[in-house]
Amino acid sequence: MVNIAVLGYGTVGSGVVEVIRTNSESINKNAGHDIRIKYVLDLRDFPGDPVEEILVHDFDVILKDPEVKIVVEVMGGVEPAYTFVKKSLLAGKSVCTSNKELVAKHGPELLEIARQKDLNFLFEASVGGGIPIIRPLNSSLTADEILEITGILNGTTNYILSQMSAEGREFDEALKTAQELGYAERNPEADVEGYDACRKIAILSSLAFGDHVDYEEIYTEGISKITAADIAYAKQMGYAVKLLASSKREDENYYAMVAPFLVPPTHPLFAVNDVFNAIFVKGNVFGDVMFYGSGAGKLPTASAVVSDVVDATKHLHCNIMSFWSSRKLELTKVDKATRRFFVRVRGSADANRDKVRALYGDVDFVEAEGFSDECGFVTPAMTEADFHSKYESTEGTLNRIRLL
Amino acid sequence: MVNIAVLGYGTVGSGVVEVIRTNSESINKNAGHDIRIKYVLDLRDFPGDPVEEILVHDFDVILKDPEVKIVVEVMGGVEPAYTFVKKSLLAGKSVCTSNKELVAKHGPELLEIARQKDLNFLFEASVGGGIPIIRPLNSSLTADEILEITGILNGTTNYILSQMSAEGREFDEALKTAQELGYAERNPEADVEGYDACRKIAILSSLAFGDHVDYEEIYTEGISKITAADIAYAKQMGYAVKLLASSKREDENYYAMVAPFLVPPTHPLFAVNDVFNAIFVKGNVFGDVMFYGSGAGKLPTASAVVSDVVDATKHLHCNIMSFWSSRKLELTKVDKATRRFFVRVRGSADANRDKVRALYGDVDFVEAEGFSDECGFVTPAMTEADFHSKYESTEGTLNRIRLL
Numbered sequence: 179m180v181n182i183a184v185l186g187y188g189t190v191g192s193g194v195v196e197v198i199r200t201n202s203e204s205i206n207k208n209a210g211h212d213i214r215i216k217y218v219l220d221l222r223d224f225p226g227d228p229v230e231e232i233l234v235h236d237f238d239v240i241l242k243d244p245e246v247k248i249v250v251e252v253m254g255g256v257e258p259a260y261t262f263v264k265k266s267l268l269a270g271k272s273v274c275t276s277n278k279e280l281v282a283k284h285g286p287e288l289l290e291i292a293r294q295k296d297l298n299f300l301f302e303a304s305v306g307g308g309i310p311i312i313r314p315l316n317s318s319l320t321a322d323e324i325l326e327i328t329g330i331l332n333g334t335t336n337y338i339l340s341q342m343s344a345e346g347r348e349f350d351e352a353l354k355t356a357q358e359l360g361y362a363e364r365n366p367e368a369d370v371e372g373y374d375a376c377r378k379i380a381i382l383s384s385l386a387f388g389d390h391v392d393y394e395e396i397y398t399e400g401i402s403k404i405t406a407a408d409i410a411y412a413k414q415m416g417y418a419v420k421l422l423a424s425s426k427r428e429d430e431n432y433y434a435m436v437a438p439f440l441v442p443p444t445h446p447l448f449a450v451n452d453v454f455n456a457i458f459v460k461g462n463v464f465g466d467v468m469f470y471g472s473g474a475g476k477l478p479t480a481s482a483v484v485s486d487v488v489d490a491t492k493h494l495h496c497n498i499m500s501f502w503s504s505r506k507l508e509l510t511k512v513d514k515a516t517r518r519f520f521v522r523v524r525g526s527a528d529a530n531r532d533k534v535r536a537l538y539g540d541v542d543f544v545e546a547e548g549f550s551d552e553c554g555f556v557t558p559a560m561t562e563a564d565f566h567s568k569y570e571s572t573e574g575t576l577n578r579i580r581l582l
Numbered sequence: 583m584v585n586i587a588v589l590g591y592g593t594v595g596s597g598v599v600e601v602i603r604t605n606s607e608s609i610n611k612n613a614g615h616d617i618r619i620k621y622v623l624d625l626r627d628f629p630g631d632p633v634e635e636i637l638v639h640d641f642d643v644i645l646k647d648p649e650v651k652i653v654v655e656v657m658g659g660v661e662p663a664y665t666f667v668k669k670s671l672l673a674g675k676s677v678c679t680s681n682k683e684l685v686a687k688h689g690p691e692l693l694e695i696a697r698q699k700d701l702n703f704l705f706e707a708s709v710g711g712g713i714p715i716i717r718p719l720n721s722s723l724t725a726d727e728i729l730e731i732t733g734i735l736n737g738t739t740n741y742i743l744s745q746m747s748a749e750g751r752e753f754d755e756a757l758k759t760a761q762e763l764g765y766a767e768r769n770p771e772a773d774v775e776g777y778d779a780c781r782k783i784a785i786l787s788s789l790a791f792g793d794h795v796d797y798e799e800i801y802t803e804g805i806s807k808i809t810a811a812d813i814a815y816a817k818q819m820g821y822a823v824k825l826l827a828s829s830k831r832e833d834e835n836y837y838a839m840v841a842p843f844l845v846p847p848t849h850p851l852f853a854v855n856d857v858f859n860a861i862f863v864k865g866n867v868f869g870d871v872m873f874y875g876s877g878a879g880k881l882p883t884a885s886a887v888v889s890d891v892v893d894a895t896k897h898l899h900c901n902i903m904s905f906w907s908s909r910k911l912e913l914t915k916v917d918k919a920t921r922r923f924f925v926r927v928r929g930s931a932d933a934n935r936d937k938v939r940a941l942y943g944d945v946d947f948v949e950a951e952g953f954s955d956e957c958g959f960v961t962p963a964m965t966e967a968d969f970h971s972k973y974e975s976t977e978g979t980l981n982r983i984r985l986l
Contacts, residue, residue: 308869
């Protein structure tokens with residue numbers, strides 16, 4: 179019997195309790211021990227709820243109980259989660275968390291404490307919800323140098339972009355639908371401006387490259403400026419618009435970025451729609467792999483947390499996570515990255531041809547049905563710095579989107 | 583330092599040597615030890631090859647060397663692989679293999695020996711080449727009851743079907759191209775008749791359901807009867823034709839099958855083309871996930887083998903694989919499975935309407951450009967037994983393909 183405590187009885191926490199109760203037989207078989215939820219910590223009361231009898235309001239009850247071997251932190255936010263997790267590890271308890279803010283900010287320190295104490299600090303659910311990605315990076319893709327990780331890591335924005343594409347809607351309308359369906363928060367900023375995806379790619383990049391990637395240093399651009407016209411042009415050219423979180427290694431340069439991209443139909447991320455997430459990984463030996471699934475939601479996220487509990491139970495006194503050092507990985511400035519860009523400008527192709535070709539060379543123009551008095555084109559490959567100086571000096575520009 | 587021996591210096595074996603030499607720095611870091619290839623076993627000599635100095639022809643040299651902690655079996659075939667692997671485990675050496683015949687036939691016995699001796703018998707490369715799927719099933723998807731595994735598990739057939747679809751070719755032509763490109767063997771039977779996929783789904787199903795699925799009991803149908811007309815009709819209806827290997831649990835019934843299917847565009851397997859493989863898994867909690875990548879090839883397969891070597895090195899005296907019992911899983915007869923079928927018949931829709939509707943109810947007919955004097959239709963959902971009795975009693979039938 180292994181006793182665990184769940185910190186936080188919100189969406190994910192109640193999902194964890196539900197999953198452990200529903201699948202107890204197979205979970206206990208996989209773990210090799212019976213897993214018992216001894217405490218649930220929450221400030222609130224839940225009269226009539228099955229957890230009522232194991233609910234505690236004081237974290238110290240859990241901390242001081244030597245029977246609790248694993249602490250499940252699903253409160254979210256940096257504090258008090260950080261304090262509770264650190265104290266738990268120092269008290270000899272392994273920790274499983276779904277908290278991306280906590281992992282992105284304090285991952286290296288918490289991993290190091292776990293390592294020193296032969297415990298585990300696991301966080302499969304912090305990225306990609308129910309998609310296994312942390313554990314595969316840690317223990318499956320270990321024969322390779324990882325060259326690239328590019329993911330659709332935020333279901334809210336992927337749903338909004340899929341809606342805009344399927345229905346020809348503008349961003350505000352699609353956001354409203356997403357909010358009505360519960361796919362977007364009332365304050366949607368963390369999702370639509372890319373902050374959520376940014377923390378997640380920081381975690382994946384740190385794990386892949388072995389040094390700490392500071393999420394505050396990742397160039398991040400959201401989808402709130404994407405319009406129905408942008409998407410109509412993309413479709414016309416056979417592309418899909420996706421919010422991608424990406425990091426790449428090119429020789430000794432490391433790039434990381436969150437931004438909307440045009441994705442070609444030949445890329446496996448092209449067909450990832452609605453609230454689904456996917457993570458594409460390139461290695462120097464295995465080539466391309468992709469992991470696809472439900473990137474959020476109560477039960478998929480809870481499933482990932484419980485898979486960590488199973489792993490922590492199987493490895494109670496044996497540290498299994500790769501080291502990711504607290505040394506900061508120096509990211510190369512995005513300015514230096516080279517790629518192609520799609521640009522929309524006011525006026526017809528004819529009116530723009532000379533001006534645009536003088537700047538970008540012999541580009542082809544596209545026009546999209548329903549959007550008159552404007553046109554679009556794709557630049558040749560150039561550095562971000564070079565492109566932006568040209569783009570900002572061009573009159574009548576409407577928008578620009580990077581090409582994958 | 584951990585010493586390993588590689589049995590077999592063919593395609594995969596030379597890939598393993600290459601990967602360990604190319605990525606030694608990161609592999610040793612991930613493994614926590616320096617991995618050294620002490621022996622390569624092959625009957626042949628390789629004068630001038632870097633392995634010349636560590637080449638041995640006698641397996642007993644490896645077996646009797648207590649320094650060898652991990653044996654990598656990449657010879658293929660059941661014998662002498664089985665004898666060598668069993669002896670290695672009994673002598674206290676962990677084994678990593680890419681050999682699907684060996685695992686499908688002797689998996690439970692070899693896993694049990696490894697478990698009793700606190701060793702590991704690992705076989706990530708036996709299914710899906712460079713795609714991590716064995717380890718995720720074993721240690722990531724552990725909070726769920728697995729309800730379904732459906733995979734495109736054979737790159738040769740997926741390449742042939744993709745070619746037929748893209749170029750409108752007949753099977754024989756596409757097979758010839760695949761052979762010219764080295765994607766198909768001169769004797770292509772194991773691939774095109776589905777035997778390769780059959781062994782792989784047997785392994786995945788055994789792991790997912792915990793009892794041994796005998797591959798000889800899996801209904802298996804290949805792609806050699808698929809014609810350009812079938813594919814033209816499928817495209818017309820918006821489907822892709824894929825060779826799927828699938829197993830499902832419905833209450834206490836377990837179904838397993840390998841056969842060509844029509845896959846709808848909403849399914850994530852729809853867009854998996856060319857030599858790529860993908861495995862779709864449904865759990866009762868995480869929902870749907872899919873793993874995508876290179877399902878074969880020297881380096882992707884070698885990458886998977888080496889990831890097993892890393893894991894075996896990290897767990898030298900600690901068994902990490904789930905138990906999969908030698909008790910045989912009783913599969914429900916395919917006859918009882920319910921699904922829809924696409925049927926092609928000779929003659930126009932008008933000529934067939936009454937006869938077909940009398941058998942199948944009010945179905946819609948399709949005609950595909952370039953294929954005159956025939957038509958197609960999709961049946962309602964019915965059992966395989968019911969369908970086949972009707973199909974066999976219908977005159978002028980040309981082919982039938984199941985719908986996913």
